[in-house]
Amino acid sequence: MAPLTRRRVPPEFRLPSDADATAPPSVRRTLAAAASRELWLAVHLPCVVLESLQTAIALLPGRPPVAVVDLERDGKVVCACDAVAAAAGVTPGMALASARALLPELQGLPRDLQRERTLFETVAQLGIRFTPRVSLEPPDAVLLEVRGSLRLFGGARALCERVREHMQSAGITGHLALTPTPLASLWFARAGQEVALRRADELVGRLAPLPLAVMRWPERSVHTLLTMGVRNLGDCLRLPRDGFARRFDPRLLAMLDRATGRLPDPRAAFRARERFSAQRDLEPELADTQRLEAASLPLLDELCVFLRQRGRGVQSIEWRFVHREAPVTRLRLRFVEPVGEARRIAHLFHERLARLELSEPVRAVRLASGPLVELPVASTELFISDRRESGAAVPQLVERLRARLGAEAVHGLCLVPEHRPESAWQARYRWSDPSVVALPKPTDPTTGTLRPLWLLAEPQPLAGDDQPRCQGALELEEGPERIESGWWDGKDIARDYYIARNASGARLWVFRERRRRNGHAAGGWFLHGVFG
Amino acid sequence: MSLDDLLRQHPTLWRAQEQGGPTVAPPGLPTGFAALDRCLPGGGWPQQGLIEILTDRHGIGELSLLMPALAMLCRSNEDGRGSSGGWLTWVAPPYQPYAPALAASGIDVQRVLVVRAAAPAEWAMEQALRSEACSAVLGWANPREMTMLRRLQLAAEQSRCLAVLFRPVQAGQQPSPAVLRIELQASREGLQVRVVKSRGGRPACVQLGHLGAPWQFQQPLPQSPRQPAPFAH
Numbered sequence: 111m112a113p114l115t116r117r118r119v120p121p122e123f124r125l126p127s128d129a130d131a132t133a134p135p136s137v138r139r140t141l142a143a144a145a146s147r148e149l150w151l152a153v154h155l156p157c158v159v160l161e162s163l164q165t166a167i168a169l170l171p172g173r174p175p176v177a178v179v180d181l182e183r184d185g186k187v188v189c190a191c192d193a194v195a196a197a198a199g200v201t202p203g204m205a206l207a208s209a210r211a212l213l214p215e216l217q218g219l220p221r222d223l224q225r226e227r228t229l230f231e232t233v234a235q236l237g238i239r240f241t242p243r244v245s246l247e248p249p250d251a252v253l254l255e256v257r258g259s260l261r262l263f264g265g266a267r268a269l270c271e272r273v274r275e276h277m278q279s280a281g282i283t284g285h286l287a288l289t290p291t292p293l294a295s296l297w298f299a300r301a302g303q304e305v306a307l308r309r310a311d312e313l314v315g316r317l318a319p320l321p322l323a324v325m326r327w328p329e330r331s332v333h334t335l336l337t338m339g340v341r342n343l344g345d346c347l348r349l350p351r352d353g354f355a356r357r358f359d360p361r362l363l364a365m366l367d368r369a370t371g372r373l374p375d376p377r378a379a380f381r382a383r384e385r386f387s388a389q390r391d392l393e394p395e396l397a398d399t400q401r402l403e404a405a406s407l408p409l410l411d412e413l414c415v416f417l418r419q420r421g422r423g424v425q426s427i428e429w430r431f432v433h434r435e436a437p438v439t440r441l442r443l444r445f446v447e448p449v450g451e452a453r454r455i456a457h458l459f460h461e462r463l464a465r466l467e468l469s470e471p472v473r474a475v476r477l478a479s480g481p482l483v484e485l486p487v488a489s490t491e492l493f494i495s496d497r498r499e500s501g502a503a504v505p506q507l508v509e510r511l512r513a514r515l516g517a518e519a520v521h522g523l524c525l526v527p528e529h530r531p532e533s534a535w536q537a538r539y540r541w542s543d544p545s546v547v548a549l550p551k552p553t554d555p556t557t558g559t560l561r562p563l564w565l566l567a568e569p570q571p572l573a574g575d576d577q578p579r580c581q582g583a584l585e586l587e588e589g590p591e592r593i594e595s596g597w598w599d600g601k602d603i604a605r606d607y608y609i610a611r612n613a614s615g616a617r618l619w620v621f622r623e624r625r626r627r628n629g630h631a632a633g634g635w636f637l638h639g640v641f642g
Numbered sequence: 643m644s645l646d647d648l649l650r651q652h653p654t655l656w657r658a659q660e661q662g663g664p665t666v667a668p669p670g671l672p673t674g675f676a677a678l679d680r681c682l683p684g685g686g687w688p689q690q691g692l693i694e695i696l697t698d699r700h701g702i703g704e705l706s707l708l709m710p711a712l713a714m715l716c717r718s719n720e721d722g723r724g725s726s727g728g729w730l731t732w733v734a735p736p737y738q739p740y741a742p743a744l745a746a747s748g749i750d751v752q753r754v755l756v757v758r759a760a761a762p763a764e765w766a767m768e769q770a771l772r773s774e775a776c777s778a779v780l781g782w783a784n785p786r787e788m789t790m791l792r793r794l795q796l797a798a799e800q801s802r803c804l805a806v807l808f809r810p811v812q813a814g815q816q817p818s819p820a821v822l823r824i825e826l827q828a829s830r831e832g833l834q835v836r837v838v839k840s841r842g843g844r845p846a847c848v849q850l851g852h853l854g855a856p857w858q859f860q861q862p863l864p865q866s867p868r869q870p871a872p873f874a875h
Contacts (some may be wrong), residue, residue: 234853307812308834328875390700487810503773503774503775504729504773506773507731507755507769507770507773507775507776508755510769510773511770514762514766515757515758515759518758519757519758519759520754520755520757521758522752522754522755523744523751523752523754523756524740524751524752525741525742525745525751531740531742534741534742535740535741535751536741537756561743561746562707562740562743563744563747564700564701564705564735564736564737564739564740565738565739565740565742566737566738567738588808612701614699614702614828615700615702615828615829615830616699616700617701617852618701638739639737639740640700641703641706642700642701642703642706
């Protein structure tokens with residue numbers, strides 16, 4: 111392969127800021143505009159693996175030197191170590207056995223990805239205080255777009271200081287770097303160079319000395335570049351574009367372009383996943399549900415204050431009652447619509463708690479909310495005479511009934527345009543307020559025909575051949591109405607329906623099966639409805 | 643001078659019929675059957691207090707009897723503001739209320755709530771009555787204790803909605819705090835409605851024809867009790 115670096119680079123393939131004067135004026139303008147629009151602060155967490163285990167390390171007796179091992183690789187390879195171990199010559203990637211040989215008192219700890227994620231999200235949450243545009247670069251960096259916040263926090267320097275203070279108080283070490291593009295900031299931060307660049311045209315020059323490793327490209331590509339004599343980013347940027355695009359993944363070229371501001375770099379924004387969670391220890395332990403309820407209600411008030419401050423609601427909450435020995439008792443409350451009102455939650459809680467069997471006295475109560483959702487904003491009527499007209503009380507009624515009777519026990523009705531009697535209606539379990547969503551009125555194919563007010567869940571076989579019998583012979587009054595339909599879903603029917611009256615004066619809806627079905631011969635009589 | 647006049651002169655005598663008589667009784671919800679309306683003190687189903695319907699059989703017209711009133715509750719909702727209004731709650735019905743037939747009777751099925759409560763049907767009924775969400779609550783239960791009946795009656799009294807409790811005829815032997823108790827019997831001529839107890843009214847017996855679905859009005863359906871528009875000219 112011909113060494114690429116030897117070739118003369120045609121000017122049009124140079125990156126524009128490298129040859130600013132030669133770039134067409136339009137390119138210069140867009141670059142300048144992009145540079146003035148955004149300013150990205152990258153926060154890289156070099157010690158995230160170790161710091162996520164801070165609490166576990168503090169519990170180790172005697173404070174031994176610590177190395178964290180990756181369980182994915184059989185727990186035998188060190189992936190991070192503390193300063194003492196590093197001073198003794200332990201490095202990441204070393205086998206734990208060799209590390210132990212260097213430092214016999216070395217303590218190995220398993221890596222905890224969950225905690226790392228939590229720590230990482232803590233930093234992202236922290237970023238939310240400075241700017242609404244926070245973007246994640248897992249597993250160990252967070253990007254903040256801070257252009258709009260500079261004035262509020264008194265300039266870039268003051269803002270970086272504030273971020274650093276917050277991180278220090280959380281016990282997290284981080285490298286900060288500020289440049290007009292997210293990737294450049296990220297690479298500087300990974301390299302541990304704490305720079306603050308405001309101008310995009312300085313980017314290429316300043317990026318040049320960075321090692322290739324900061325880009326975290328695939329090992330094969332980096333290896334190829336190294337064999338070509340490309341040692342740092344500057345060498346990389348000097349390669350001809352067409353050759354680079356041909357030899358490497360086009361995404362790598364795009365990354366270089368993004369880092370230097372040649373391509374826009376839109377990034378997904380981090381949305382804080384907020385939940386409420388609180389605990390209350392009970393002293394003494396409580397065994398009866400009444401006192402437990404009284405002791406739990408302050409937590410509920412806390413939740414509602416939390417929700418009110420954010421103007422949001424919850425659709426589910428979970429109570430956990432912690433016992434001394436027995437497993438935690440969980441009590442989950444679901445609401446048919448988002449709620450944020452303490453009284454309403456308390457009502458349901460009371461209902462459920464009254465039926466709860468506690469295996470042991472409760473030591474602590476925990477309350478955790480489900481995801482926060484927007485509260486529906488409803489306008490209330492000024493001259494409302496009756497709460498019924500607002501329809502606001504219905505969901506609460508449904509919730510209360512479902513809390514005690516189960517979700518299946520409470521349902522609404524809806525019509526289905528169908529000829530088969532049993533398919534012409536459906537139970538409605540999903541809750542939606544019909545005053546908001548007006549369902550289209552289905553056209554009923556059976557208009558003008560008589561239907562009973564009561565329908566039996568299953569047609570009930572009747573005795574009798576020519577004349578059906580049900581508590582005495584039935585007198586057929588009207589009919590037959592032939593219903594033959596449903597070949598498409600395997601539940602096809604062929605029936606002759608009659609309206610019949612029995613000896614005691616009740617009007618019944620009976621049918622005669624026209625086909626053999628379910629072990630019943632053709633011609634059998636069935637009761638399907640009562641006229642009520 | 644008739645005995646009636648003599649009794650009328652006596653200051654310490656009063657008649658049960660006049661106690662809270664038609665002038666005092668709040669206007670009821672027209673039943674849709676003129677003959678029955680005449681027997682009921684408010685000129686229709688009382689809307690405050692429990693109504694007990696005693697019947698042993700299903701299918702003799704016990705639901706059809708209520709359909710005009712329920713349809714009117716739905717209609718008054720529609721006539722009001724948009725489609726807002728109370729719900730019709732059915733607690734522990736013996737069979738499945740059949741939506742197409744309800745719709746044919748003029749009921750807005752989207753506002754029907756069915757509660758399949760086996761054991762605490764009375765509890766569910768009380769919750770529905772107290773919720774201020776319903777314009778009618780129909781329940782099928784036979785509460786044994788007087789306290790439960792009294793609670794239902796109290797809830798019904800405060801709720802301003804049509805509260806109907808279906809009980810077996812046998813229960814008519816026991817006293818009940820309900821404001822209206824009627825017993826239904828099927829006969830050759832149709833449905834016989836016997837008013838067993840009526841607060842402010844007197845026992846009576848009305849013979850209604852065969853009530854089948856769809857029920858027929860024996861008189862044009864009265865206009866729904868609409869409030870006049872506040873700024874009408």
